[in-house]
Amino acid sequence: MEKMNEAAHFLLSQEDFQCFSKVHTDVSHFRCTLHEAYWVQEGQVLRFHIRANRFLRGMVRAIVGTLVALGQGKTSLSAFQEIVASGDRSQAGAAAPPHGLYLSSVRYPESLYKTKQ
Template sequence: MSETKRYFLELSYKGTPFHGWQIQKNAFTVQECLESALGTYFRRPIFVVGSGRTDTGVHAFMQVCHFDLEENMLPGENFLKAINSILPKEISIHSIRPVKQDAHARFSARKRAYVYRIIFRKNPFLNELAWHCFTNPDVEKMNEAAQALLRHEDFECFSKVHTDVKHFRCEIISAYWEQKDHQLLFHISANRFLRGMVRAIVGTLMEVGLGMRNVESMDELIRSRDRALAGKAAPAKGLFLSQIVYKEDIYLD
C-alpha cells in the first residue's frame, strides 16, 4: 500500500444555497460540493474532514479541512486556479498546505471564532448576510451579559437538543459586541462550540438588550442547562465562522 500525504485546505463560502457543511442525503452541502470538485481535479474520489460543521445558511470567512493523497499525486502549480474554476461562485479555496500525517482539521484546532452580524437599516448588499432588526438594543447591557459566558464551562442551555456529544463543556476565550455605524457585530471565540450554540447565545443576548430579560439572569440560565429557558436562535444568515487556529508546527512548509 502506497504512502499518503495529508493537506490542509483553507476556504471560505457563502452558506445561503447550502444545507450546511456536512454531507447528507438529498441535500446540497459544502462538503459534497468540495469533494466533487477535488475528485474532478485529481480524477479519483477525495474525502475531506472539516474543522467543524456549519448549519444550513451559515457562512464561513475561514473554514479548514484536510484530505489525503498518495505520494505520487501532488497538487499542480495551478491547483488553486483550477479548483476554483470548478467550484461554484459561493466557495473559494485560498490555500493548500502539506501537514504532518497526524494533523487533523478538527481535533488539532486550538481555537475557533465566530462573528454574528446584525443590521438596523435595510441594506440590499447584506440582505443574505445579516439579521435585520428594527429596534436598537442596549449594547452596554448585552456586553455585560456576555461576560457571564467567561465564568462558566457547561453550555448545554445553548446547545441543540438530541446532539451526539459526550459533554457540553467549552472554554470561552472572548465574547463581546462591537457597534459599527448601522451594524452590530458579536465576536466570540472558544476551544470548541456546540451545535447551534452561537445563534442561541445571540438570540438570548438580544433579549437582554431589548429588556426582555435582565443581565443577572444569564448566570442562572447557564447553570440551569435547560435549552427551553434560553432565547430563540438568531437567524443563520448573520453567522460567520471567522477563524480556526492551529499550532504552526503541524505545517510542513
C-alpha cells in the same frame, strides 16, 4: 449593548454551555472554554465576536438570540445567569437567524503543525 457585553463577559467564566446547545445532539459533554465574547457597534450594525476552544451545535446562534433578548429588555442579567446555570435549552432565548453568521477563522495549536524530526 452595555448589558449584552456584561452578559457576554459573564460567559467567559462559565464552562457548561448545555443551555445553548441543540437538545438532541450526540456529544459526550457540554464543556467549552470561551476566550472572547463581546459586541461592537459599527455604524448601525451590531457585531458579535466569539472565540472558543470548541462550539456546540447551535451554540452561537442560541447565545446571540439570548443576548439580544437581554439587550431588548426581555430578560435581566440575573435571569441570564440563571439560564446558564440551568443547563436547560428551553430557558434560553430563540436562536438568532443564520444569515449574517460566518466563521472567520480556525486556529489550531502550533504543536499540531510541528513534525517529528
